[in-house]
Amino acid sequence: MRFPSELRVAVLGGTGPQGRGLARRFAAAGLDVVIGSRSADKAATVAAELTDVVGRPVAGDDNAGAARAGDVVLVVVPWEGHAELLHELVADLAGKVVVDCVNPLGFDKQGAFALDVPEGSATQQAAAILTDSTVVGAFHNVSAVLLDATAPLDTDVLVLGDEREATDLVQALAGSIPGVRGIYGGRRRNARQVEALTANLISANRRYKAHTGIRISDV
Amino acid sequence: MRFPSELRVAVLGGTGPQGRGLARRFAAAGLDVVIGSRSADKAATVAAELTDVVGRPVAGDDNAGAARAGDVVLVVVPWEGHAELLHELVADLAGKVVVDCVNPLGFDKQGAFALDVPEGSATQQAAAILTDSTVVGAFHNVSAVLLDATAPLDTDVLVLGDEREATDLVQALAGSIPGVRGIYGGRRRNARQVEALTANLISANRRYKAHTGIRISDV
Numbered sequence: 001m002r003f004p005s006e007l008r009v010a011v012l013g014g015t016g017p018q019g020r021g022l023a024r025r026f027a028a029a030g031l032d033v034v035i036g037s038r039s040a041d042k043a044a045t046v047a048a049e050l051t052d053v054v055g056r057p058v059a060g061d062d063n064a065g066a067a068r069a070g071d072v073v074l075v076v077v078p079w080e081g082h083a084e085l086l087h088e089l090v091a092d093l094a095g096k097v098v099v100d101c102v103n104p105l106g107f108d109k110q111g112a113f114a115l116d117v118p119e120g121s122a123t124q125q126a127a128a129i130l131t132d133s134t135v136v137g138a139f140h141n142v143s144a145v146l147l148d149a150t151a152p153l154d155t156d157v158l159v160l161g162d163e164r165e166a167t168d169l170v171q172a173l174a175g176s177i178p179g180v181r182g183i184y185g186g187r188r189r190n191a192r193q194v195e196a197l198t199a200n201l202i203s204a205n206r207r208y209k210a211h212t213g214i215r216i217s218d219v
Numbered sequence: 220m221r222f223p224s225e226l227r228v229a230v231l232g233g234t235g236p237q238g239r240g241l242a243r244r245f246a247a248a249g250l251d252v253v254i255g256s257r258s259a260d261k262a263a264t265v266a267a268e269l270t271d272v273v274g275r276p277v278a279g280d281d282n283a284g285a286a287r288a289g290d291v292v293l294v295v296v297p298w299e300g301h302a303e304l305l306h307e308l309v310a311d312l313a314g315k316v317v318v319d320c321v322n323p324l325g326f327d328k329q330g331a332f333a334l335d336v337p338e339g340s341a342t343q344q345a346a347a348i349l350t351d352s353t354v355v356g357a358f359h360n361v362s363a364v365l366l367d368a369t370a371p372l373d374t375d376v377l378v379l380g381d382e383r384e385a386t387d388l389v390q391a392l393a394g395s396i397p398g399v400r401g402i403y404g405g406r407r408r409n410a411r412q413v414e415a416l417t418a419n420l421i422s423a424n425r426r427y428k429a430h431t432g433i434r435i436s437d438v
Contacts, residue, residue, distance in 0.1 A: 113408050143437075154436040158419060186422030189332050194419060196412035200377060201435075203405030208438045215434035216420075217373040218362075219427045 003172040005030060010070025012036040012063045012077055012085070015046045018101065019076035021147025022139060027054040028150070029176035034059040036066025067092040072099060072173060074139070075126065079104045079115070082122055086129040094132035097166045099173075100191075101139040103198045111203055114196035123160060123191035136161035136170045137191040138182070141198055143211035152178035155213025158185030158194050183216045222391040224249060229289025231255040231282045231296055231304070234265045237320065238295035240366025241358060246273040247369070248395035253278040255285025286311035291318060291392060293358070294345065298323045298334070301341055305348040313351035316385045318392075319410075320358040322417040330422055333415035342379060342410035355380035355389045356410040357401070360417055362430040371397035374432025377404030377413050402435045 009026050013019040014035025027033045027050060035050070037043035040062040047060030059069070067073050067089045073096050077085055082102050086093075102122040104115040119125040123137030137160035146153050157174035159182050161167040171182030185194060197214070204212045228245050232238040233254025246252045246269060254269070256262035259281040266279030278288070286292050286308045292315050296304055301321050305312075321341040323334040338344040342356030356379035365372055376393035378401050380386040390401025404413060416433070423431045 110406060110408075112405075114412060160419075184423060184426045185419040186331075187329060189329075190415070190418045190422065193333060193412035193415035196409070197416060199409045200379075200404040200413060203409065204403060204435060204438065207403045210437040212438055213436040215436055216423060217432040217434055218429040219423065219431055 001168055001172045003031065003169065003176050007071040008032040008034060008069060009173065010034045010036055010066040010073040012066055012073060012075050014066070014076065015042050016076060016078070017144035017148065019074070020046060020050070021144045022074060022076060022101070023058060024050050024054060025147055025177045026173070027056050027058045030056070031176065034061055034066045034069045036061055036063035038063060040065065064089060064092050070096065072097045072169065074099045074101055076101045079122065083125060083129065086126055090130060090132070093130050096133050097169060098126060098130055098133045098135050099139065099170055100126040100135060100137050103140055103195045105199055111206065112199035114199055117192070120189065121192035121195055123188050123195070127188055134161070134163050134166045135188065136166050137188060137194065138170050138174060140195050141201055141214055143213060146211050153180050153213065154215070155179070156181045156183045156216045158183055160185050160188055160191045160194060162187050183219055220387055220391045222250065222388065222395050226290040227251040227253060227288060228392065229253045229255055229285040229292040231285055231292060231294050233279070233285070233295065234261050235295060235297070236363035236367065238293070239265060239269070240363045241293060241295060241320070242277060243269050243273060244366055244396045245392070246275050246277045249275070250395060253280055253285045253288045255280055255282035257282060259284065283308060283311050289315065291316045291388065293318045293320055295320045298341065302344055302348065305345055309349060309351070312349050315352050316388060317345060317349055317352045317354050318358065318389055319345040319354060319356050322359055322414045324418055330425065331418035333418050336411070339408065340411035340414055342407050342414070346407055353380070353382050353385045354407065355385050356407060356413065357389050357393060359414050360420055360433055362432060365430050372399050372432065373434070374398070375400045375402045375435045377402055379404050379407055379410040379413060381406050402438055
């Protein structure tokens, strides 16, 4: 399936490295993109930068405005503000496909590690808060550095969700990025380990001086 | 690094599909392999089968005998008996590199899901019990079906541990299987998500009618 080009993609937290990189790639794929940020001014600045870089208009707004504007809304905010932001946006996100991309990780001298989440995972937390949205988990393990560039990537995106139409849509969205496949990875209850796997990739990045990603073989 | 051919590899639970497949591949790589089982008779039967299949002698013993015989000892037993077996083998495994390959998973009508482990992961549970061994986690995501065959695999093995010499050794062991690379994946505290990721691969296997594995890109 191709991602329907009439659908608008919103990226909340689109001024951070990961969100900016995803917004850039979706815009470069010809999709209609709006980035959100806590500051509408900052969103406008980064949107203007991306418009220049991609050569296609990218819009910017505060997170609530971007949430309302998007048909598919990616949540790419720091874990610390995750629950609070989603509580604020419950009404704005009603009826939409919400793609949670957040990795609950801690960092210390030994590197990254997974944080415990009462709901099990960031994706499950989003689903618990956004009861009128369809929540999918995806884009957890994609290097921000490689996203904010033009070279094709070499990675798959595991897509987690309980509603087939929504996971198919998000797989198609992932597939709009050159070198990326969206692969079904199970239900939301199996999101935790995909989020946490980012800690392992960070460990591998240190060891191998790389920007690692994952590929699923035999698919 | 090459796995030193003078080291003997023991596979506890070597009569189960995953253990049998690993034992077969290590024997086919020219390594000295002994499989362990709760029943020494069953171990001897499967060892004789593998000897026939591989064309090289594979030994069989009960788990304690295999544990004593191995320099590197893989634990490939069902999660249900994991802690109990390791408590029994504390003395037999002292001073050895123990490779925990166990995935704490549950299954219901919706498929596989990760179980909570008090110590965090099977690997951390092994390390908590086997205080005189060096515990590494590895081989969690490798298809038993593909292992018990001769075709090269198409997968990487994430190796988790806190002692560099041991993780290097287990990476070399993984690399003895055609088509497999052993990739450092972080410390034991990050083993949980690699064990649990098997639930996602099982979900993908169902969806795609495949025997999925993972590859790490950019390494």
